Amino acid sequence: MINIELVLREHGLRKTTFRKELLTMFYNTNSSLTVEEILKSIISKTDKVTVYRALEVFEKKGLIHKVPDKNNLTRYALCNNECSSEKHVHNHAHFICNSCNGTFCIKDIEVPAVQNAQGFLIKSSKLTLEGDCPVCISS
Amino acid sequence: MINIELVLREHGLRKTTFRKELLTMFYNTNSSLTVEEILKSIISKTDKVTVYRALEVFEKKGLIHKVPDKNNLTRYALCNNECSSEKHVHNHAHFICNSCNGTFCIKDIEVPAVQNAQGFLIKSSKLTLEGDCPVCISS
DNA sequence: AATTAAACGCAATTTAGTTGCGTTAATGTT
DNA sequence: AACATTAACGCAACTAAATTGCGTTTAATT
Numbered sequence: 086m087i088n089i090e091l092v093l094r095e096h097g098l099r100k101t102t103f104r105k106e107l108l109t110m111f112y113n114t115n116s117s118l119t120v121e122e123i124l125k126s127i128i129s130k131t132d133k134v135t136v137y138r139a140l141e142v143f144e145k146k147g148l149i150h151k152v153p154d155k156n157n158l159t160r161y162a163l164c165n166n167e168c169s170s171e172k173h174v175h176n177h178a179h180f181i182c183n184s185c186n187g188t189f190c191i192k193d194i195e196v197p198a199v200q201n202a203q204g205f206l207i208k209s210s211k212l213t214l215e216g217d218c219p220v221c222i223s224s
Numbered sequence: 225m226i227n228i229e230l231v232l233r234e235h236g237l238r239k240t241t242f243r244k245e246l247l248t249m250f251y252n253t254n255s256s257l258t259v260e261e262i263l264k265s266i267i268s269k270t271d272k273v274t275v276y277r278a279l280e281v282f283e284k285k286g287l288i289h290k291v292p293d294k295n296n297l298t299r300y301a302l303c304n305n306e307c308s309s310e311k312h313v314h315n316h317a318h319f320i321c322n323s324c325n326g327t328f329c330i331k332d333i334e335v336p337a338v339q340n341a342q343g344f345l346i347k348s349s350k351l352t353l354e355g356d357c358p359v360c361i362s363s
Numbered sequence: 364a365a366t367t368a369a370a371c372g373c374a375a376t377t378t379a380g381t382t383g384c385g386t387t388a389a390t391g392t393t
Numbered sequence: 394a395a396c397a398t399t400a401a402c403g404c405a406a407c408t409a410a411a412t413t414g415c416g417t418t419t420a421a422t423t
Contacts, residue, residue, distance in 0.1 A: 099369060099420055120410080132372050137411065139370085153292065153352075158410080180344050193341050199351070202332050204358035205319050211352050212338070213292075219343035238389050238400060259379080271403050276380065278401085297379080 087112055096146040096170075102129045107139055108148070117152045117162035117188040146170050152179050152188045153213045160188050179211065182218035189218060226251055235285040235309075242268045246278055247287070256291045256301035256327040285309050291318050291327045292352045299327050318350065321357035328357060 089108050090100045098104060106129050110118065120136050127136075140161055143149045147169040149161045178194040181187075196212040228247050229239045237243060245268050249257065259275050266275075279300055282288045286308040293299045304313065317333040320326070335351040 101370065101420075103371085133410095134373085134412080135371055142370095178338070178349075180346070183347070189344070191341055191344065194338060197336050197351075199317070199333060199353060201355075202330055204361070205328070205330065205353070206356040206361055207319070207353045208322070208355035210317075210354070212336075212349060213352065214338060214344070214346045214349045216340075216347035217345040222343070222345055240389075240401065242402085272379095273381085273404085274402055281401095 092148070096148055098142065098146065103127070103131050103135060104139055107136070108143070111149060111161075111163045115189065117160040117190075119154070119158055119160050147172075152190070153181065153211075154188055162188070162190055178214055180214040180216070180218065182221055183215060184217055184221040187218055187220075231287070235287055237281065237285065242266070242270050242274060243278055246275070247282070250288060250300075250302045254328065256299040256329075258293070258297055258299050260297075286311075289314055291329070292320065292350070293327060301327065301329055304331075314350070317353055319353040319355070319357065321360055322354060323356055323360040326357055326359075 089105050089112070092108065093100045093104060106127060107123065110123065110126070120133060120140070123136050124131070124133055140149065144151065144161070147164055150164050152160045152162045154160045176196050177190055177192045178196060180189045180191050182189070191214065194212065194214075196210050199207055199210045201207050228244050228251070231247060232239045232243060245266060246262065249262065249265070259272060259279070262275050263270070263272055279288065283290065283300070286303055288300045289303050291299045291301045314329075315335050316329055316331040317335060319328045319330050321328070330353065333351065333353070335349055338346055338349045340346050
């Protein structure tokens with residue numbers, strides 16, 4: 086079992102009611118979240134600005150990362166333990182469901198290592214997949 | 225030399241002053257364009273709605289395609305000849321420059337074929353690279 | 364208990380993108 | 394060349410995501 090308050094402190098963040106609940110939300114989903122989804126399911130009543138700012142610092146501290154979304158919306162998902170404020174590591178593929186618009190991290194599929202090409206200096210690469218997720222297939 | 229008016233007619237589009245200029249813009253860049261960039265550099269004075277609608281049909285007809293952008297903005301780039309209104313073919317990687325925010329198609333790097341995994345039905349995949357483009361490296 | 368800075372909440376604003384609708388003009392037909 | 398059709402346009406108004414400013418609250422430190 087993960088210790089939410091410890092995680093917050095380890096990242097130099099204060100344990101407010103909202104941030105504890107937000108971080109717990111991320112640990113409880115295997116998918117990703119948008120600001121809208123967060124506002125809808127959060128219990129501690131919170132302003133959207135607070136949500137935006139919390140996501141901002143969570144990302145800066147290496148707790149969460151942005152994931153691509155079908156409709157160019159910003160989604161966030163939990164990082165793996167390798168991430169920190171210095172460096173984000175996401176060598177897995179992301180999957181976007183065409184029917185429910187959910188975004189999932191597919192840790193089984195690795196992003197291929199890409200060589201620099203044509204004078205481009207490649208620093209990171211991401212592999213984004215689209216299709217139907219298991220839940221939407223069976224319904 | 226490409227015949228802009230012919231391309232428009234072949235795709236069932238009328239050759240208006242604006243659309244000729246817009247399509248020419250795409251043929252004259254090896255990168256990609258945003259609505260903002262288009263509005264800034266277009267000569268024929270045009271409403272933004274017209275730009276949005278032109279991009280919409282251009283995409284539908286298989287002339288251009290959306291490319292990912294660092295800040296979740298919508299960018300567009302010219303398609304290769306294989307694309308049509310029936311099917312878009314983009315098996316190459318896209319590169320986003322961290323410094324100028326430009327997006328480039330890297331046709332030398334192919335998107336790896338990905339197998340379905342963990343109950344996900346994968347229909348398409350894209351490979352997005354980030355780093356520094358040749359122009360920004362040498363300046 | 365006092366201090367201080369992170370976190371919050373409200374209002375207002377910015378920006379991307381969309382919708383509705385009346386007008387203009389490119390194209391095909393007589 | 395005149396006419397009819399409809400794609401394309403332009404303006405206004407609107408929606409939704411995200412940001413900024415600023416005063417207040419509260420968690421953590423002393």
